[in-house]
Amino acid sequence: IANRFRQTFAAVQGHFRAIFPRLFTGGQADLVLTDPDNPLDSGVEIVAQPPGKRLTSLLLLSGGERALTAIALLFALLKARPSPFCVLDEIDASLDDANLERFIRFLRSYAEETQFIIITHQKATMEAADSLYGVTMQELGVSRLVSVRLAEAS
Amino acid sequence: IANRFRQTFAAVQGHFRAIFPRLFTGGQADLVLTDPDNPLDSGVEIVAQPPGKRLTSLLLLSGGERALTAIALLFALLKARPSPFCVLDEIDASLDDANLERFIRFLRSYAEETQFIIITHQKATMEAADSLYGVTMQELGVSRLVSVRLAEAS
Amino acid sequence: MHLKKLEIQGFKSFADRTVLEFGSGVAAVVGPNGSGKSNIADAIRWVLGEQSPRQLRGQKMEDVIFAGSESRRAVGMAEVTLLLDNADGALPIEFSEVSITRRSYRDGENEYLLNNVQCRLRDITELFLDSRVGKDALTVIGQGKIDEILSVKGEERRDLIEEVA
Amino acid sequence: MHLKKLEIQGFKSFADRTVLEFGSGVAAVVGPNGSGKSNIADAIRWVLGEQSPRQLRGQKMEDVIFAGSESRRAVGMAEVTLLLDNADGALPIEFSEVSITRRSYRDGENEYLLNNVQCRLRDITELFLDSRVGKDALTVIGQGKIDEILSVKGEERRDLIEEVA
Numbered sequence: 319i320a321n322r323f324r325q326t327f328a329a330v331q332g333h334f335r336a337i338f339p340r341l342f343t344g345g346q347a348d349l350v351l352t353d354p355d356n357p358l359d360s361g362v363e364i365v366a367q368p369p370g371k372r373l374t375s376l377l378l379l380s381g382g383e384r385a386l387t388a389i390a391l392l393f394a395l396l397k398a399r400p401s402p403f404c405v406l407d408e409i410d411a412s413l414d415d416a417n418l419e420r421f422i423r424f425l426r427s428y429a430e431e432t433q434f435i436i437i438t439h440q441k442a443t444m445e446a447a448d449s450l451y452g453v454t455m456q457e458l459g460v461s462r463l464v465s466v467r468l469a470e471a472s
Numbered sequence: 473i474a475n476r477f478r479q480t481f482a483a484v485q486g487h488f489r490a491i492f493p494r495l496f497t498g499g500q501a502d503l504v505l506t507d508p509d510n511p512l513d514s515g516v517e518i519v520a521q522p523p524g525k526r527l528t529s530l531l532l533l534s535g536g537e538r539a540l541t542a543i544a545l546l547f548a549l550l551k552a553r554p555s556p557f558c559v560l561d562e563i564d565a566s567l568d569d570a571n572l573e574r575f576i577r578f579l580r581s582y583a584e585e586t587q588f589i590i591i592t593h594q595k596a597t598m599e600a601a602d603s604l605y606g607v608t609m610q611e612l613g614v615s616r617l618v619s620v621r622l623a624e625a626s
Numbered sequence: 627m628h629l630k631k632l633e634i635q636g637f638k639s640f641a642d643r644t645v646l647e648f649g650s651g652v653a654a655v656v657g658p659n660g661s662g663k664s665n666i667a668d669a670i671r672w673v674l675g676e677q678s679p680r681q682l683r684g685q686k687m688e689d690v691i692f693a694g695s696e697s698r699r700a701v702g703m704a705e706v707t708l709l710l711d712n713a714d715g716a717l718p719i720e721f722s723e724v725s726i727t728r729r730s731y732r733d734g735e736n737e738y739l740l741n742n743v744q745c746r747l748r749d750i751t752e753l754f755l756d757s758r759v760g761k762d763a764l765t766v767i768g769q770g771k772i773d774e775i776l777s778v779k780g781e782e783r784r785d786l787i788e789e790v791a
Numbered sequence: 792m793h794l795k796k797l798e799i800q801g802f803k804s805f806a807d808r809t810v811l812e813f814g815s816g817v818a819a820v821v822g823p824n825g826s827g828k829s830n831i832a833d834a835i836r837w838v839l840g841e842q843s844p845r846q847l848r849g850q851k852m853e854d855v856i857f858a859g860s861e862s863r864r865a866v867g868m869a870e871v872t873l874l875l876d877n878a879d880g881a882l883p884i885e886f887s888e889v890s891i892t893r894r895s896y897r898d899g900e901n902e903y904l905l906n907n908v909q910c911r912l913r914d915i916t917e918l919f920l921d922s923r924v925g926k927d928a929l930t931v932i933g934q935g936k937i938d939e940i941l942s943v944k945g946e947e948r949r950d951l952i953e954e955v956a
């Protein structure tokens with residue numbers, strides 16, 4: 319058990335170290351075991367340093383930087399052990415246009431192994447999807463599906 | 473003291489009842505004192521019912537409905553006692569286009585009494601502002617102001 | 627394994643039977659505030675066995691059953707079915723298609739079905755055990771919850787990695 | 792009363808002296824993720840007397856002083872000045888313009904100035920007492936904090952209304 323955990327931790331850590339600088343176009347990040355001798359009881363700390371900035375605590379990161387860091391970790395976990403499908407609810411809400419583009423590129427590249435269902439209000443994400451499902455409450459209080467043409471969605 | 477509180481509570485409650493249906497184009501909302509006999513110790517509960525829906529707990533409201541309900545309360549407090557200025561940090565992030573338009577209309581109407589500084593990524597909010605301040609980190613890690621033309625902001 | 631179809635009826639704001647058919651790749655769900663998008667994410671988490679009302683933004687499990695609207699009466703049952711393509715044999719069961727169904731009644735009674743045959747919740751959780759799909763894995767990241775990966779304690783993050791192990 | 796100018800130097804990511812001049816109406820602050828927008832909101836909350844590091848997204852008060860970057864060394868002092876137009880006499884002081892300044896040093900020392908004359912924090916909080924501006928009133932609604940009005944306990948919501956009374 320402990321060995322399996324160590325192997326998986328090393329894989330996720332490796333992917334996280336590689337994905338973070340690609341999402342942030344620079345900088346570095348790491349996962350650290352707080353108690354490496356007892357992996358099954360240890361905590362896992364996240365270290366994140368956006369490009370050009372001093373290393374600081376996660377608290378000082380901006381809203382968008384925190385979301386992008388969490389997304390990097392999510393992709394690292396998916397890379398270590400791909401999941402057949404994954405539902406994401408407005409995880410792109412706080413990203414600016416440049417970070418949104420980079421996130422979308424990642425999503426597309428992971429979509430070969432994992433089927434994604436992403437709930438979003440961002441037009442760029444809608445345009446990058448393979449299929450679009452519109453939900454509406456034409457009858458107030460009752461949800462129904464409608465077909466959506468991109469021009470009217472958002 | 474208790475009288476002043478009762479008067480202010482009644483004013484905020486009245487405004488909240490009036491503003492909510494205008495922001496949601498229907499429905500109703502209320503503020504309720506949990507212990508009306510002891511106003512200075514009482515809690516204040518929020519009741520919100522979007523148009524066409526059953527009255528349910530705040531928990532079941534959607535992300536955008538919660539934000540819009542909180543915005544209605546904020547405007548009710550500002551109406552009861554206008555504040556000279558108010559800083560709002562991405563309070564429009566979870567609103568869809570229709571709710572965003574209604575929020576912006578409200579903001580504009582309150583901008584006569586209150587000066588607003590609003591941090592946003594939403595283009596519609598930028599377009600509705602009287603002035604635009606761009607913040608950038610051309611030198612990584614160091615913030616600086618830049619002048620912004622609307623076409624490039626977001 | 628991938629998702630082929632999701633059928634929802636009487637679950638939260640989906641009073642009428644609603645069917646979503648999925649292909650591969652990225653499916654975007656869009657619509658106005660309060661229209662029922664996050665309720666779809668809740669339906670997937672629920673049919674995979676979620677037992678905590680708070681994870682479904684409710685106070686009691688009954689909150690998932692359509693409570694009525696201005697024009698409709700409340701219903702007595704919520705039902706969600708997930709149809710999965712199992713041609714790759716990822717799920718340890720003989721079928722090339724697997725459907726799981728959950729029903730819940732106002733008296734608190736829950737029914738689970740595997741390929742339309744009644745079973746226990748345990749049968750469903752065991753089926754998904756090695757597949758990395760389930761209510762606890764990263765299968766559903768709720769609205770506003772992405773930040774939690776950063777704010778939970780180190781031990782909880784370890785659990786995330788253990789699940790992946 | 793309204794905001795005329797905000798000067799920031801050495802506060803968080805604003806290593807260089809930065810001046811924002813405000814007119815009336817709605818001012819929008821825009822820019823990429825991590826560029827320093829929320830730090831401006833923090834600067835306003837700070838100069839109005841905020842004492843809690845957590846309200847400024849830090850762990851200790853020293854976290855507000857520019858900590859350096861790849862190309863710059865850390866500085867020893869953070870300073871923010873807020874210039875207010877008081878032509879309407881909303882603030883109980885003889886001047887038609889009022890400036891408040893806060894400085895903080897790495898040794899934890901804080902200085903407050905009112906129209907460039909050193910004063911105590913109490914003098915500033917008393918000045919704003921009846922004006923409905925201040926670190927606790929609704930003057931600054933931080934990122935992601937709008938939802939808190941709904942999720943706090945009923946008693947805390949009463950406090951909000953009492954502030955307004």
Ligand SMILES: Nc1ncnc2c1ncn2[C@@H]1O[C@H](COP(=O)(O)OP(=O)(O)OP(=O)(O)O)[C@@H](O)[C@H]1O
Nearest residue numbers: 534535536638659660661662663664665691692693
């Ligand atoms: N049991 C129920 N019966 C009827 N309606 C319900 C039930 N549970 C939740 N709802 C309704 O569902 C709506 C919320 O839907 P949901 O959270 O899916 O919206 P959304 O599309 O995600 O919106 P947003 O874009 O704002 O996040 C609420 O208005 C709520 O009243």
Ligand SMILES: Nc1ncnc2c1ncn2[C@@H]1O[C@H](COP(=O)(O)OP(=O)(O)OP(=O)(O)O)[C@@H](O)[C@H]1O
Nearest residue numbers: 380381382803824825826827828829830856857858
């Ligand atoms: N004391 C400090 N010294 C130097 N940099 C700091 C300091 N405190 C915070 N920062 C930096 O400021 C940045 C965050 O800025 P801020 O939160 O204002 O971004 P933002 O423009 O609001 O972004 P978003 O759109 O993502 O919310 C972080 O990258 C952080 O490293």
Ligand SMILES: [Mg+2]
Nearest residue numbers: 534535664769
């Ligand atoms: Mg939602």
Ligand SMILES: [Mg+2]
Nearest residue numbers: 380381829934
């Ligand atoms: Mg911010």
